[in-house]
Amino acid sequence: MTKIEDLNNDHTNQWCPGCGNFPILLALKQAIAQLNLNPKDVVMVSGIGCSGKTPHYINTYGIESIHGRPVAAATGVHLTNPNLTVIAVGGDGDGYGIGLNHFIQAVRRNINITYVVFNNMIYALTKGQTSPTSLKGTKTKSTPHGAVEYPVNPLALALAADGTFVSRGFSGKLDHLTNLIKMGIQHNGFSLIDVFQPCISWNHTQTYDFYMNKTYDLQSEGYQPNNKDEAFKKAREWGPRIPIGIFYKEERKSYVDELPWAKPPVALDNIDNIDIEPLLEKYY
């Protein structure tokens, strides 16, 4: 059995005390332990930003890639060895800004990875600039007169790209988040878990209290995540009440299901004596 302790290591954590990332890290460990995944078979892939340090704080294999590219790197791991459990993590700037293209493409491809986005609506590691999910009017160092743009709506984007597992959690609701991550890992296809993550250093609006007061669990209100129109409506709900939980879920073949030759991991193929004579035939 994999225990939480198996996933701990002695690396010094460099997040701010009280950071909303800590519960997400714990939820990830709990999900891996509760699913009894062997740490050697898990690859955590991050980009750059505070979330980027996550693979170093969890005792599995990992990639700490460059800014915006964790989903691309995770896709490479998964396609060459689908036996591994691949979890991509990143921030809102990393995934919905510089890396948005990879996110949308992975959703429509239904790549069988789990993508956990630490969404704090701010650039934290670069010390407080506007992010793609900052609300219109948000005043930051890079938008001192208020952000002009409307924010990206990641759930609606994932729905529009025919995502098969579209969900949102809140780092203040640990067990709920752990469950979402577990379901995401078990889902055959691309799982989006957007997570409200209060940044205690740079975002003084979307705080723990803000989310505690407003978020409600869709499933506890009997919402069924099988209707895309309803899911779109819920994805746009933002006001006194903000939904979390599973917005939409659908069973569909994942990308490698369509490539039967790649199901046994190509990374493990023996390449010692490959016969190229059939390739030369047409050139004689």
Next chain:
Amino acid sequence: MAVNKLALKAGGPAGAGVFTIGAMMARSLQKMGLHVFYTADYPSLIKGGHNACYIRVEPDEIHSQLQIIDILVAVDKKTIDKHYKELTENGAIIYDSVEVPGNIKLDDRKDILIFPIPLSDMGREFGDKIYRNTVAVGAVTALIGHDLNKVNYTLEKHFSGKKKKPEVINANKKAVQAGYDYFKNNFKNIDFKVKIKELKKDKTILLTGNDAACIGAIKAGVKFVAEYPMTPSSSVLHFMAGNEQKYKIVVKHTESELAAVNMLCGGAMTGARSMTATSGGGFALMSEGLGMAGLSETPFVIIESQRTGPSTGMPTYTEQSDLRFVVHASQGEFPRLLVAPGDVDECFYETFKIFNLTDRVQTPGIVLIDKHLSASAKTTLPFDTSRLKIDRGKLMSMQDMNNAKNKVLRYQITKDGISPRPVPGQPNGLYVSTSYEHWEDSFTTEESHMRIAQVDKREKKMLNIKEEEIAPKFYGPKNADLTIVSWGSNKGMILEAMKFLKNENINVNFMHILWIQPFPINKVKEILSKAKKTLMIEQNKNGQLRGLIRELTGFYIENTLFKYDGRPIDPEEICDKVKEVIAK
């Protein structure tokens, strides 16, 4: 009369299918036991514009095009106007008299034999004007006394992939016959100066640089190809996708070159040999990922086929102006491998080799070619695979890791600079493949001593490649009046020029620089120190390799032939330059 020595050009608007003429003639003449060189010149569009393809055959091995042709096949007037002056004395023009009505008069070239044939009308009889190309093949076959059976055999092979293949093959065979008969019936007693006679020779293969590099990669066990299409590298993606099932390769047409290179960072981490192909613009997008691979010590291969830059430049034309870019691309310092094959054989063997070397030194490798090599085809002997051995370096096996007593440190400081490389799924090896500077166990650090230790370790890895593994190639006599130095596809044109120069008793030799990183400093110094006069040939404005040679060896190569109009350097231009330099 010349036997088996022929150069032919076929031209017309883009989309008219004139490349079929070149391909059919090239393959069917190869079947006669001849050596072939095939190349194409086309603008960046799908319909209209001017396309031309060129084939040259000889009894013995040939390496490039020449400026002159013996036969011109034209399906429009523009082709005649643009190319008739390239014809040798008593050369021939076969043209479409439907598209080009009236008589063709070439007052300055009365020696040229002119054969008007209603190619379009004849083509339409078989269902579509496009068949005029195979009608023309029939006419050329008659003109040079070529064997129709060989043409028909080639037709079957050429069109066997098409959907309605029996109908298509039959219609084409009839079209060839019609062209052949028309020529025989309408142009009697023609004694053309070139005749084709079958030779009994060793079987050859006729293929492009891109295809040869792909086959080298497949022989090396490539298992993951992530690529975004970009001329002139796109055929790599097509080749790999066409063979993905047979050779169990995951081939992904990605959303961008950014995605491609970062997917490789993931794919290579699992132990799958991984590669991409692109041109300069795509490589620009890959440069950050290249650095990630350098720091995280992730081996994969990038084929970079250069075209005319900067920016979009002239997308379907050739150049060698990305050398300095790929040598220095990405921020910071890290080792990389760089090889620049000069012909189809080197595309095959060096691509195979670079996979082994990237695994050995755990760093990315680049195969730098150019459009002229990517897309031109040449005959060569079937590749000899008997001595090719896969070497994965310190990639750990499951058994190694099961037996490991302690945790294996991915970035361990070792004597040779190379660390053990476990892969996900193996016990005792957990690590993070990271873009940050790191401790031996991969955790991030900014500590001075570890930073220095890791930088030194990465640089030291290159010392595991011996100079004899990356030596330049040397052609011609040991002592010569002039030493030519060059790289990449220029090799073919230089070897052809050397044939002419030898006939004129002009004594030159040639150093072909193949590996650029690591650079064979001692060997290059040794050759240059013996040279009387030196001539650098490159397809760029600033002499990028010339500068690098000076930086690394101190040698200043005095004379230069630099070309940057997008067209390959021709052997004739090289001969002229050599004579000029020797006479100085």
